Amino acid sequence: MALDKTGYPPLDFNTFYNVIDGELSSTPNNVRYGINPITLENNPAVPISSLHDVNRAVEAAGRAAKSWAEVPWDKRVSAIREYANAIEDKAEDFVRILMKETGKPVNLARTEISTCVQYLREFCQLSLPSEVIEDTEERKVVTRYVPVGVVVGIAPWNFPVQVSCMKMTPAILTGNAYIWKPSPYTPYCSLKFAELGQRFFPPGVLQALSGDNDLGPLLTEHPNIQMVSFTGSTLVGKKVMESCSKTLKRVVLELGGNDPAIVCADVDPASVAKRIASIAFCHSGQICIATKRIYVHEAVYDAVLAAMVEFVKTLKLGSGEDAYTGPISTIDHFKYVKGLLASVESAKLTVATGSTKPPSDMSGYYIVPTIIDNPPDDARVVIEEQFAPVLPLMRWKDEADVISRANNTNMGLGASVWSRDLDQAERLGKQLQAGNIWINTHLEIQTSTPFAGHKQSGLGIAMAVDGLKACCNVQSIYTRPADSTT
Known part of the structure; x- marks a missing residue:
C-alpha cells in the first residue's frame, strides 16, 4: 500500500471509527447514520459509544495526561504544528466530508478547514510561563499553571471542527489529554481529525468518541474527567453544568447568542x-x-x-x-x-x-x-x-x-x-x-483575544492566554530561605 507524506497509509474517508488509546475502535453491533442535509441521503455508519468505550478512553487519557504533561512545551508545539501541516495537506478531503455532514457550501467548508489550521498554528505562538509575583531576599513567590488532566470537548454541529480546534489546541498545548465528543449530527470530520492526530501525539493524548444523546452525560458525570468545554444551546449548557457539578469539574460554556x-x-x-x-x-x-x-x-x-x-x-x-x-x-x-x-x-x-x-x-x-x-x-x-x-x-x-x-x-x-x-x-x-x-464590523475573533459571553451566553473564557489558563490549575509557590526566622 502506498504511504502518504507522514509515512502512513492514506486516510479512508468512507469508514469511520472511534479513536481510543491510539487505535481505531468500532462498535459493529451499534451504529448510527448521519444525514446529508443537501441530498437527504444517509452518510456512512459511525459508532455509538457505550460506557465501556468511555471508560477505556478515560483510562487511556488519564495515563497519557501524566506523561504528556512532562513533555517540554516546545515539543508539544512541534507536534501541533506538524498536525496542522497534515490537516492542510488533506484539506480538500476534509472539505468534502464536512460538506456532507453540515451542508456547508464548498467555499465555507474550505474556510472552516483553513481556520482550523490557522488556530492550531496561532495557539502555538502563545505561551504560559510561570509568573514571578515577588522576588526578594526574604521571599520568592511564583505562580505556575499546571494541566488539569483529562479534558473533554463537546462540539456543536454548526462548526464541528473549527470550534473543536478552539478547545483541543489549548488543552493539548498546556499538557492535558483531550477527548473529542462531536455532535451526533456531525461526527465525520471530527473522527478523521482525531485519526490523523494519532500520527503526531502519543496514544491517549487525542481521542474521539462518536455517539448519540446518551454519550454526553456519560462523559460529564465521569469521575476521572477533570474539565468539560461545551459549545451549544443555553438549555443544554445548563444541563452540562448541572451534571459536571456532581464531581466539581472545571466547566467552560459557550452558549446561545442573539x-x-x-x-x-x-x-x-x-x-x-x-x-x-x-x-x-x-x-x-x-x-x-x-x-x-x-x-x-x-x-x-x-x-x-x-x-x-x-x-x-x-x-x-x-x-x-x-x-x-x-x-x-x-x-x-x-x-x-x-x-x-x-x-x-x-x-x-x-x-x-x-x-x-x-x-x-x-x-x-x-x-x-x-x-x-x-x-x-x-x-x-x-x-x-x-x-x-x-x-x-x-x-x-x-x-x-x-x-x-x-x-x-x-x-x-x-x-x-x-x-x-x-x-x-x-x-x-x-x-x-x-x-x-x-x-463597524462583526463576527471577528482571533486566537490572541479572549472570547467569552455575558449573562446566559456562557461561562469561562476561550482563546488567548486566558483560554490556556482555563485548561490549567493555578499553583502558587512560596519560598523562604532555609534559615528564615519567619
Whole structure:
C-alpha cells in the first residue's frame, strides 16, 4: 500500500471509527447514520459509544495526561504544528466530508478547514510561563499553571471542527489529554481529525468518541474527567453544568447568542446593508455570533432595508462554488425554523423578501433568505435566537431606547454598532451587555483575544492566554530561605 507524506497509509474517508488509546475502535453491533442535509441521503455508519468505550478512553487519557504533561512545551508545539501541516495537506478531503455532514457550501467548508489550521498554528505562538509575583531576599513567590488532566470537548454541529480546534489546541498545548465528543449530527470530520492526530501525539493524548444523546452525560458525570468545554444551546449548557457539578469539574460554556446590530443615522446604507447581510446569512445564519437583530435608525431605515433586500435577492442557495447559503444542517433544527416562520405568518408580520415556506424545487433542508420588516419586539423572530436565514430589521430613534431594546435578552455573546462617528459608536458599544463588541464590523475573533459571553451566553473564557489558563490549575509557590526566622 502506498504511504502518504507522514509515512502512513492514506486516510479512508468512507469508514469511520472511534479513536481510543491510539487505535481505531468500532462498535459493529451499534451504529448510527448521519444525514446529508443537501441530498437527504444517509452518510456512512459511525459508532455509538457505550460506557465501556468511555471508560477505556478515560483510562487511556488519564495515563497519557501524566506523561504528556512532562513533555517540554516546545515539543508539544512541534507536534501541533506538524498536525496542522497534515490537516492542510488533506484539506480538500476534509472539505468534502464536512460538506456532507453540515451542508456547508464548498467555499465555507474550505474556510472552516483553513481556520482550523490557522488556530492550531496561532495557539502555538502563545505561551504560559510561570509568573514571578515577588522576588526578594526574604521571599520568592511564583505562580505556575499546571494541566488539569483529562479534558473533554463537546462540539456543536454548526462548526464541528473549527470550534473543536478552539478547545483541543489549548488543552493539548498546556499538557492535558483531550477527548473529542462531536455532535451526533456531525461526527465525520471530527473522527478523521482525531485519526490523523494519532500520527503526531502519543496514544491517549487525542481521542474521539462518536455517539448519540446518551454519550454526553456519560462523559460529564465521569469521575476521572477533570474539565468539560461545551459549545451549544443555553438549555443544554445548563444541563452540562448541572451534571459536571456532581464531581466539581472545571466547566467552560459557550452558549446561545442573539446578537444585536445598531445602525446609526450617518452610515452609507448600501455598504452597511451588504456587510451586515453577508454576516447574518452566512451558513444560513447558523453561527452563534452572527447578527440576529438589526436596529436601524429611522433616518436611514428605508434605505438600509431596500439595499439589504436587493443584496439578499442575489444570494444563491446550494453547495457549489457560486453558492453562498446552504441548507439548515439538521432535521430537528429545520423543523424549528419552519415553526418560527409559521409564527411570522400567523402574526401577519411583513416579509420584505424571502418566504415563510421552504423552496419547493430543492430537496435538502433549505430555507430562503428572509427579511422581516419592523416586527414588534415581542415577536418570536426577535426574542428567540433564529439560527437561521431569517433576519428582523427594526426602527429606532432614541439612543437610550435602542440600548434598552438591544440589551433586553438573557443572552450576551456579541453585539455591534455601525456608525461613521466613532465617538458615538464607542459610547453605544460600551453600554451593550455582551462579551464581544464590534464597531463597524462583526463576527471577528482571533486566537490572541479572549472570547467569552455575558449573562446566559456562557461561562469561562476561550482563546488567548486566558483560554490556556482555563485548561490549567493555578499553583502558587512560596519560598523562604532555609534559615528564615519567619
